[in-house]
Amino acid sequence: MLFAADIVFIDEMRDGLNNKLKLLRDTLESRGFRVCRSKIEYLKCGFSGMARGDGKVTMDGVAISRVVKT
Numbered sequence: 001m002l003f004a005a006d007i008v009f010i011d012e013m014r015d016g017l018n019n020k021l022k023l024l025r026d027t028l029e030s031r032g033f034r035v036c037r038s039k040i041e042y043l044k045c046g047f048s049g050m051a052r053g054d055g056k057v058t059m060d061g062v063a064i065s066r067v068v069k070t
Helices: 014-030
Strands: 041-043 065-067
Parallel strands (some): 041 065
């Protein structure tokens, strides 16, 4: 049995990240793997200091949980 513990995607725009998540899901599921959507989380990092919209990161139209740094 195969497991992927941690995978990191980085993108400057939310749409780019959503597209990468869709590609990951499509690729894995087409090969018989399952993606546990309840365990997927994202962390927003504002490296540039520029505030961007508060849109949603989604997979299959379902919002992904955001990790809040404490």
